[in-house]
Amino acid sequence: MLDTAMRKYVRWVDAFNYGLGRVIMFGIFVLMGILLISSINKTFFTPTLWTLEMAQFVMVGYYILGGPFAMQMGANVRMDLLYGELTPRKKAWTDSFTVLFLIAYLGVLLWGGIDSTIYSFQYGGERSPSAWRPYLWPIKTIMCAGIFLMLLQAISELFKDILFIRTGTPVRHQNEEQGDAL
Amino acid sequence: QEPIRWRFQTYAGAALGEQVTKPIIDYINANANGELEVELFYADQIVPTGELFQALQRGTIDGVHSDDDSMASPTPLRVFGGYFPFATKHILDVPVLFNQYGLADIWRDEYAKVGVQWLSAAGQDPCNFNTKKEITSVSDLDGLKLYTFPTAGRFLAQFGVVPVNIPYEDAEVAVQTGELDGMAWSGITEDYTVGWADVTDYFLTNNISGAWIGSFFVNQERWAELPEHLKSVVMAGIEAGHTYRNQWYWGGEARLRATGDKLELRSVPADEWMQVEEAAKTFWDEIAQEGEVHQKIVSIFREYNSVINQAGAPYTNG
Amino acid sequence: MPYELIALLMFSTMMVMLFTGQRVFGAIGFVAVMAAILLWGDRGGYDIGFSAAIKVMRWYPLLTLPMFIFMGYVLSESKIADDLYRMFHVWMGGLSGGLAIGTIGLMVLISAMNGLSVAGMAIGATIALPELLKRNYDKLMVTGVIQAGSSLGILVPPSVVLVLYAMIARQPVGQLWLAGALPGLMMAALFVLYIVIRCKITPSLGPTLSEEERAEITWAEKLRLLRAGLLPVVIFAVMMVPFVNGWTSLVESSAIGAIAAFVAAVLKRRMTWTVFETSVRQTLAITCMFMWIILAALAFGAVFDGLGAVKAIEDLFTEKWGLNPWIILILMQLSFLLMGTFLDDTAMLVIVAPLYVPLVGALGFDLVWYGVLYTITCQIAYMTPPFGYNLFLMRAMAPPEITIRDIYRSIIPFVGVMILALALVMIFPQIALWLPSQVYGN
Ligand code: NA
Numbered sequence: 001m002l003d004t005a006m007r008k009y010v011r012w013v014d015a016f017n018y019g020l021g022r023v024i025m026f027g028i029f030v031l032m033g034i035l036l037i038s039s040i041n042k043t044f045f046t047p048t049l050w051t052l053e054m055a056q057f058v059m060v061g062y063y064i065l066g067g068p069f070a071m072q073m074g075a076n077v078r079m080d081l082l083y084g085e086l087t088p089r090k091k092a093w094t095d096s097f098t099v100l101f102l103i104a105y106l107g108v109l110l111w112g113g114i115d116s117t118i119y120s121f122q123y124g125g126e127r128s129p130s131a132w133r134p135y136l137w138p139i140k141t142i143m144c145a146g147i148f149l150m151l152l153q154a155i156s157e158l159f160k161d162i163l164f165i166r167t168g169t170p171v172r173h174q175n176e177e178q179g180d181a182l
Numbered sequence: 183q184e185p186i187r188w189r190f191q192t193y194a195g196a197a198l199g200e201q202v203t204k205p206i207i208d209y210i211n212a213n214a215n216g217e218l219e220v221e222l223f224y225a226d227q228i229v230p231t232g233e234l235f236q237a238l239q240r241g242t243i244d245g246v247h248s249d250d251d252s253m254a255s256p257t258p259l260r261v262f263g264g265y266f267p268f269a270t271k272h273i274l275d276v277p278v279l280f281n282q283y284g285l286a287d288i289w290r291d292e293y294a295k296v297g298v299q300w301l302s303a304a305g306q307d308p309c310n311f312n313t314k315k316e317i318t319s320v321s322d323l324d325g326l327k328l329y330t331f332p333t334a335g336r337f338l339a340q341f342g343v344v345p346v347n348i349p350y351e352d353a354e355v356a357v358q359t360g361e362l363d364g365m366a367w368s369g370i371t372e373d374y375t376v377g378w379a380d381v382t383d384y385f386l387t388n389n390i391s392g393a394w395i396g397s398f399f400v401n402q403e404r405w406a407e408l409p410e411h412l413k414s415v416v417m418a419g420i421e422a423g424h425t426y427r428n429q430w431y432w433g434g435e436a437r438l439r440a441t442g443d444k445l446e447l448r449s450v451p452a453d454e455w456m457q458v459e460e461a462a463k464t465f466w467d468e469i470a471q472e473g474e475v476h477q478k479i480v481s482i483f484r485e486y487n488s489v490i491n492q493a494g495a496p497y498t499n500g
Numbered sequence: 501m502p503y504e505l506i507a508l509l510m511f512s513t514m515m516v517m518l519f520t521g522q523r524v525f526g527a528i529g530f531v532a533v534m535a536a537i538l539l540w541g542d543r544g545g546y547d548i549g550f551s552a553a554i555k556v557m558r559w560y561p562l563l564t565l566p567m568f569i570f571m572g573y574v575l576s577e578s579k580i581a582d583d584l585y586r587m588f589h590v591w592m593g594g595l596s597g598g599l600a601i602g603t604i605g606l607m608v609l610i611s612a613m614n615g616l617s618v619a620g621m622a623i624g625a626t627i628a629l630p631e632l633l634k635r636n637y638d639k640l641m642v643t644g645v646i647q648a649g650s651s652l653g654i655l656v657p658p659s660v661v662l663v664l665y666a667m668i669a670r671q672p673v674g675q676l677w678l679a680g681a682l683p684g685l686m687m688a689a690l691f692v693l694y695i696v697i698r699c700k701i702t703p704s705l706g707p708t709l710s711e712e713e714r715a716e717i718t719w720a721e722k723l724r725l726l727r728a729g730l731l732p733v734v735i736f737a738v739m740m741v742p743f744v745n746g747w748t749s750l751v752e753s754s755a756i757g758a759i760a761a762f763v764a765a766v767l768k769r770r771m772t773w774t775v776f777e778t779s780v781r782q783t784l785a786i787t788c789m790f791m792w793i794i795l796a797a798l799a800f801g802a803v804f805d806g807l808g809a810v811k812a813i814e815d816l817f818t819e820k821w822g823l824n825p826w827i828i829l830i831l832m833q834l835s836f837l838l839m840g841t842f843l844d845d846t847a848m849l850v851i852v853a854p855l856y857v858p859l860v861g862a863l864g865f866d867l868v869w870y871g872v873l874y875t876i877t878c879q880i881a882y883m884t885p886p887f888g889y890n891l892f893l894m895r896a897m898a899p900p901e902i903t904i905r906d907i908y909r910s911i912i913p914f915v916g917v918m919i920l921a922l923a924l925v926m927i928f929p930q931i932a933l934w935l936p937s938q939v940y941g942n
């Protein structure tokens with residue numbers, strides 16, 4: 001019963017974050033495009049006011065919304081001096097506890113983010129201290145959404161470990177290659 | 183008894199902060215008899231400057247030295263802090279406007295509404311241009327990429343200036359890489375102090391404002407908790423700091439213009455610069471439309487300006 | 501509790517947490533935000549984590565990160581650099597140890613086109629390694645050459661490691677990159693010198709190409725391959741000319757470089773869907789890894805800064821123990837080399853960030869120069885067991901005749917050369933600082 005619920009959770013969260021990440025990964029071209037426009041305008045026409053800040057916003061969206069997918073890929077490095085020697089089962093046991101630290105960190109990050117986002121709606125809307133003066137609530141909302149998804153993904157990793165320990169069904173750790181990312 | 187500890191962040195980087203903020207903190211620490219210990223942090227050290235205000239409101243930091251513009255103040259005062267175009271001629275205009283013309287009351291009230299204790303404002307240097315390209319006429323401003331204050335940038339955009347917004351500490355390098363043509367940020371004292379004089383070649387004697395308006399703020403609860411005698415120590419430290427800065431800037435501006443060897447002086451003829459001053463009047467009108475508080479402050483500026491214009495030199499020499 | 505003790509506690513907790521094998525960013529971030537809440541919980545300590553995200557957003561040179569990572573993947577996945585290897589092969593093959601020297605040349609060119617060591621490793625291990633082994637080069641020599649050569653990717657500009665360092669140390673990226681250029685070339689020259697001397701003593705380590713093989717290569721072929729050398733020159737020029745002329749910023753140039761590499765791959769008909777998909781996906785993965793770590797590291801740094809811990813440690817070293825700044829620096833570097841054996845560059849960044857950089861600054865050393873020392877130490881860390889990216893990559897990519905033992909042994913002489921380079925840059929800071937002072941001097 002509990003297993004089924006966890007499985008459902010894992011399936012939904014992983015599928016959503018996977019799909020989102022597959023879209024977000026193309027954001028690199030949006031970033032290139034903005035910087036290219038900026039270069040062209042600067043070199044041949046009048047420099048644009050909005051490009052640099054817009055590129056910063058896109059970059060934030062890119063790595064925060066893409067974060068959960070990167071976590072699925074096993075991209076976040078670990079110190080595998082001791083951990084690397086463990087059996088998949090022991091890895092799952094260790095992770096089930098240590099992932100709580102990750103969850104706590106993401107929780108506090110989200111707490112600060114929500115506070116800052118609420119602030120960005122107050123006093124007629126917080127605007128960036130630049131000549132372009134964009135409102136900041138859109139990017140802050142995106143950041144909060146991304147951190148929240150990251151939190152869901154971390155919980156999904158926890159569930160996968162619990163399921164693996166309980167049922168022996170390989171969910172991860174078998175196919176996760178260390179150092180795959182670099 | 184455990185001392186009260188404050189974390190205080192200034193808008194200034196370490197080199198400038200040494201002159202504009204640190205003397206005050208040192209004074210407070212030396213005179214609080216160990217009952218209050220203020221730790222000073224420079225630009226972006228604990229929180230980024232753009233987040234200064236909310237951090238202060240929440241109490242992540244306890245005190246701030248900044249202009250309203252850079253720290254993205256959520257009050258209508260935001261445009262007036264920093265360099266409001268042509269609002270002042272000299273460094274002493276700022277305390278006069280605050281203490282004799284009523285700006286202090288407006289500032290105190292507006293910040294009380296958003297949960298922050300405003301303590302005191304004072305002037306600093308004028309807003310001149312230091313650039314790699316020579317400026318000798320208003321048309322030279324066209325296409326110039328300048329590091330400047332948000333409101334100053336909005337104002338200067340009509341002359342073709344491209345305001346660039348980057349963290350303070352990165353401005354120097356941005357000039358070296360050609361990303362910036364210079365700054366419209368400070369007087370000559372600051373240019374030499376922070377190292378900008380090393381990377382730019384010219385100093386334009388015309389300014390768009392005669393003195394920077396900046397304030398000291400404290401988290402409301404922290405202030406309320408402070409015993410009266412410590413409040414006096416804090417205020418006395420701030421006043422002493424104002425006096426020190428008045429001299430540091432006033433003397434520095436004169437000495438470095440006269441004898442500094444890193445920046446060559448350039449000027450736009452006064453009658454041509456008049457068009458920039460005229461544009462400021464239109465800008466004032468636009469800002470006054472934005473709200474009641476705006477209107478009130480602009481009318482105070484107008485009143486003060488008419489007084490000094492009648493008084494004549496030295497008040498009118500910018 | 502005194503601040504020194506809190507600082508010590510934060511560090512030891514972080515180290516313990518890292519050893520549990522949890523994701524590095526989670527371990528660091530947890531210690532940072534928990535310390536902030538315990539210290540200043542009633543006064544908004546919880547938002548230090550998020551305000552680091554705003555700091556990261558506002559620091560525009562970080563935008564170069566995905567660009568150079570993407571460039572590296574396009575180069576290695578699309579194999580557009582194959583001809584580059586052939587070029588060195590035919591031109592250098594006649595010398596004793598020439599193919600190994602040529603491989604160092606290849607690595608320098610690849611390093612000039614991307615900011616990590618991964619592209620160099622991929623190209624070296626998949627193209628150069630089999631060719632050299634086929635020609636009876638000593639397998640230890642070859643394995644070492646590729647691991648050491650590819651690590652130049654983070655020292656020769658552009659460098660992702662130096663971008664991250666720049667964010668932490670608040671130093672200009674442009675100056676840091678220029679500072680890395682000469683030490684990078686010097687290190688490459690030292691590698692070459694080592695190869696030459698070794699092959700002089702034992703020519704069988706790096707045999708010359710056979711007469712028949714050399715006869716097969718026509719001059720027309722030699723000249724045609726020389727054109728391959730144009731590719732990095734073109735990509736580098738497209739990227740650097742607008743930058744040096746001040747038409748574009750560093751960040752914009754990095755985008756132009758990434759686009760140039762992409763277009764080159766398309767024109768050479770190497771941009772298949774698989775290459776494209778892998779490059780795009782891996783760029784996201786690596787960018788996320790770096791960004792989340794820097795996010796956590798900045799929060800950690802802010803808490804540490806807020807404690808005034810660095811001042812306390814500085815006083816301890818200089819006043820209580822009366823140590824000379826140089827002694828402190830050398831001790832720091834030694835401890836850092838030691839840590840580098842079991843930490844990777846990102847975890848080292850976390851130690852460097854709150855502790856070493858402010859301390860080096862407080863002791864009066866140049867932080868641009870220190871950035872180069874830091875990067876060389878990271879290079880060494882990449883190769884030293886038990887933990888090192890280049891070791892892992894070599895393990896994954898090397899043919900079966902190369903054992904783990906071989907890989908571990910192969911790095912010894914090259915790590916020696918790198919330590920020599922590190923010492924040279926320490927003794928003669930001008931090796932690093934001369935170029936930036938020439939370019940940025942008024
Ligand atoms: Na490189």
Ligand code: NA
Nearest residue numbers: 841881884887
């Ligand atoms: Na290592």
